[in-house]
Amino acid sequence: MAINEDVMTIIRILNEEGFGVLAGDVMVEISQGRDQRELDEESLDTEKADYDAREPIAPEDQLSAAMQILHRRLVAPAKALAEAERLLGEIGEGNPVRIRFVDPVEGTDRLVTARDDNPDFPLGRDDIGQSDVADKLEKLLARIATPRAIV
């Protein structure tokens, strides 16, 4: 089933803003559709459990499906990371602890390295244990998923 114009716009924006992998994933997932089966333990042993049963997503449902994908791929991980920083604070019996992803050999912060490689790369993390940016994105995705965002 063809991807509708709104979702194609979202895909184009994702690609242009440096989220090319996510743009590709949205296109694939909306095109392939979803496996809507709810198989219980018994039916898992039947032959039908083995075939690919993804069904296309109807055009009117595609935008909200795309927003769900963005939520799971952007908002939820960012909130989870913030929670992890708060939990590390609890383990350390102190304030939330910043989590950094470093080059395993050099020990350099990959976020800062990205800035070094490209001076235009923006840098402005939330406070440790906070997810303000993700919270704002979550609200925006919810608004876009509603018809009011469309003129």
Next chain:
Amino acid sequence: MALSSTAETELRNMLRAFRAAHGPTAVPNGDGKALEAWLLVKIAMDARRTGHWTAELRRGDGSPLPAGQPFDLPGGPSQLRPSNPSGPCFVHLEHNLHGTRLEIHGSLQWKGRSDARHECDVSVIPAQIAERLRFNGGGYPHGLPVAAIECKDKTGDGVLDETRQTLARMFDLALITAPQGIGECRIFEASTNSRWGIRNTTYRGLYSTGTFAIARAGNFQPGARRLATHYYIATLDSIYAASGASVGELMSRWRMTLAGITTF
């Protein structure tokens, strides 16, 4: 119909802000780094909450993480680095009664029987093995981890081939036969021939001891779930769901692993 220009502009601005806030490791590329960090910390916290384990944040040389310092996780696959305070951090667990000590690491590579390296997104290693490696120039642990969690930051359905990959990794890591020159064990490190745990003669028997899981933002196809279930690999779908059902299942398995750790 088209998205309003206002919505388009807002989305662009928000995506730029998001990239600025979270950088290349949080921008989705399939690595699932945020998911990895989250589950690593969740199982550490859960061990602490049992009241039987003490959890401590440690630096790359094994010393406690000083207050105010960041908790650095490897941004890619990594061996256990030689002792160095600026190396990747980990969580150290110690049982309050029998003194068993474990370490929880992110992106640690383990070596299999074939000598191939296998990255485990989150893995739990006996502290005595990790320390031998750390203080003998670094390297790769051999064998089947106490716990290993595969993190898939994907919303699509997990297919059978993906589970086959996880199972192939576990197949290579399982020391069903005693490693030559080492003797029977579950885990060893080669520089000092240190061993930990007991050998199991069957794959399923070995996999039934420990916590093994694939965590996905999305769902699993039925065939993938069936294969994983047979080999005691938990299929944790919709891992971010507010219900917390998949996280709860992981913690349940993890607590059983911790409770039985002296029998490993």
